Amino acid sequence: MSAADLIISPPVREPARQSPATRVVIYGLLALFALVYLLPLVVMVMTSLKPLDEVTGGNMFYPPRDWTFEPWAKAWGTACVGLTCSGLKIFFWNSIKMVVPAVVISTGLGALNGYVLTKWRFPGHKLLFGMMLFACFIPFQSVLIPMATILGKFGEFGRSLDDSLGVSLGFGNPTVNLVLVHTVYGLGFTTLFFRNYYEAFPDELVKAAMIDGAGFFQIFRRILLPNSGPIIIVTVIYQFTNIWNDFLFGATFAAGASSPLTVALYNIVNTSTGVTEYNVNMAAAIIAAGPTLFVYIVAGRYFVRGLMAGAVKG
Numbered sequence: 001m002s003a004a005d006l007i008i009s010p011p012v013r014e015p016a017r018q019s020p021a022t023r024v025v026i027y028g029l030l031a032l033f034a035l036v037y038l039l040p041l042v043v044m045v046m047t048s049l050k051p052l053d054e055v056t057g058g059n060m061f062y063p064p065r066d067w068t069f070e071p072w073a074k075a076w077g078t079a080c081v082g083l084t085c086s087g088l089k090i091f092f093w094n095s096i097k098m099v100v101p102a103v104v105i106s107t108g109l110g111a112l113n114g115y116v117l118t119k120w121r122f123p124g125h126k127l128l129f130g131m132m133l134f135a136c137f138i139p140f141q142s143v144l145i146p147m148a149t150i151l152g153k154f155g156e157f158g159r160s161l162d163d164s165l166g167v168s169l170g171f172g173n174p175t176v177n178l179v180l181v182h183t184v185y186g187l188g189f190t191t192l193f194f195r196n197y198y199e200a201f202p203d204e205l206v207k208a209a210m211i212d213g214a215g216f217f218q219i220f221r222r223i224l225l226p227n228s229g230p231i232i233i234v235t236v237i238y239q240f241t242n243i244w245n246d247f248l249f250g251a252t253f254a255a256g257a258s259s260p261l262t263v264a265l266y267n268i269v270n271t272s273t274g275v276t277e278y279n280v281n282m283a284a285a286i287i288a289a290g291p292t293l294f295v296y297i298v299a300g301r302y303f304v305r306g307l308m309a310g311a312v313k314g
Contacts, residue, residue, distance in 0.1 A: 043060060043061065044282045044285060044286055045282075045286065046060075046061075046062075046063055046064060047060065047278055047279055047282040048071050048072060048279050048280075048282040048283035048286060049064045049067055049068060049069070049071070049279075050064040050065075050066070050068070050071075050279055051064075051066055051068055051070075051279070052275070052277055052278070052279055054066065055278050055279050056275075056278075071277070071279035071280045071282070071283040072283045072287075074087070074277075074280050074283075075087060075088055075268070075280050075281075075283040075284040075287060076088055076089055076283075076287065077089060079268050079280055079284065080268070081264045081267045081268055082256070082267050084256075084257065088261060088264055088265070088268070088284055088287055088288070090257060090264075091259055091260060091261045091263070091264035092261050092287070094175060094254075094257075094258060094259065094260050094261065095244060095260040095261040095262075095291075097175050098175050098178045098179055098182070098243070098260055099240060099243045099244050101179045102178070102179045102182040102183050102186070102239070102243050103236055103239045103240050103243065105179070105183045106182070106183045106186040106187055106190050106235075106239055107190055107232060107235045107236055107239060109183070109187055109190065109191075110186075110187060110189070110190020110191045110193060110194050110235060111190070111194045111220075111224075111225065111228060111232070111235075112220065113132070113187070113190075113191040113194065113195070114191055114193070114194025114195040114196075114197065114198045115194070115198055115220050115224055117129050117191070117195050117198075118195055118198040118199050118201070119198065119201075119203065119206045119219070119224075120216070129191070129195060132187070132188045132191050132192070133188060133192060134188075135185075135187075135188040136188040136189055136192065140185075140248050140249070141248070143185070144248075144252055147181055147249075147253070148252070148253070151172075151177045151180070151181075151253060154171045154172060154177070154180075155171065155172030156172075157171050157172075158170070158171025158172035158173070159172065173258075174253060174254035174255070174258035174259075175254070175258060177253050177254070178249060178250065178253055178254060178260065181249050181253060182239075182242075182243045182246070182249065185249075186239050186242065186243070189235075189238065189239075190235050190239065193231055193234060193235050193238070194228070194231055194235070197228065197230075197231040198224065201224065201227070205223055206219055206223065206224075209222075209223055230302065233299055233302045234302075236299075237295055237296070237299055240291075240292065240295055241292050241295070241296075244261075244262075244291060244292055245262060245292065246260070246262065247262045247263065247266065250262055250263045251263050251266075261287075261288050262288060265284055265285060265288045268280070268281065268284050269281050269284075
């Protein structure tokens with residue numbers, strides 16, 4: 001008799017099977033919660049596709065009798081935002097020009113910070129990480145005055161450059177200011193994400209690359225970044241959602257035609273005179289929420305995977 005025959009394998013436990021009644025209760029509650037969660041969106045979509053007289057008739061939960069896309073066209077192209085009746089299209093592109101650079105820069109700097117704090121430790125790296133982590137919990141309102149002061153200095157510097165060289169290099173531009181603000185404020189979160197992810201990354205690979213003569217940025221570019229897909233997706237989704245939906249910074253540091261989409265949406269809803277066009281307001285709200293909804297639909301399934309990646313070392 002061989003030694004393998006003497007090994008007694010532990011009994012394999014089959015997962016407990018749920019009774020039909022339990023399944024009915026679970027799926028019934030899930031369906032109920034999904035219905036409650038999606039009901040506001042359904043009402044918004046139906047309202048945006050109705051003529052105004054049908055909206056004011058009190059049939060909020062009924063589907064449109066006369067389907068129309070005129071509220072969408074008006075919200076996009078002719079709705080009045082303050083004194084300008086050019087719709088949301090200008091402000092939509094303002095948000096795009098603000099969000100894309102801010103997400104790319106904050107994600108890249110967060111990845112570089114996480115790499116340094118885990119693979120190139122230096123004296124005081126824990127204190128530095130703790131200070132950046134503390135920055136994640138600073139309320140928006142407490143940084144408005146310091147940010148306004150710093151951006152004011154940048155504006156003065158931009159005007160001096162414009163007077164002397166004929167170009168301001170973006171200093172004082174509202175969109176550039178918002179990119180800077182969101183990059184700085186989001187850097188603590190992006191550093192936290194990448195630092196926790198790289199903490200579970202094998203140090204042996206980095207040391208082997210050092211022995212082979214790879215430098216600082218070469219290791220980062222060829223070893224860590226190609227294996228950072230899950231956490232990059234998490235960071236991009238998180239930053240994109242926060243920056244796109246921001247209202248406070250946009251209302252504080254931008255005005256008029258330079259405002260982001262959220263500020264324009266607020267102005268559409270609150271500056272209308274006469275009859276309130278609920279269908280146009282609903283269409284404008286869906287347009288403003290569309291990009292974040294699209295991002296979650298396309299990449300949402302990777303969000304939880306990225307958060308869990310690196311959660312357990314080994």
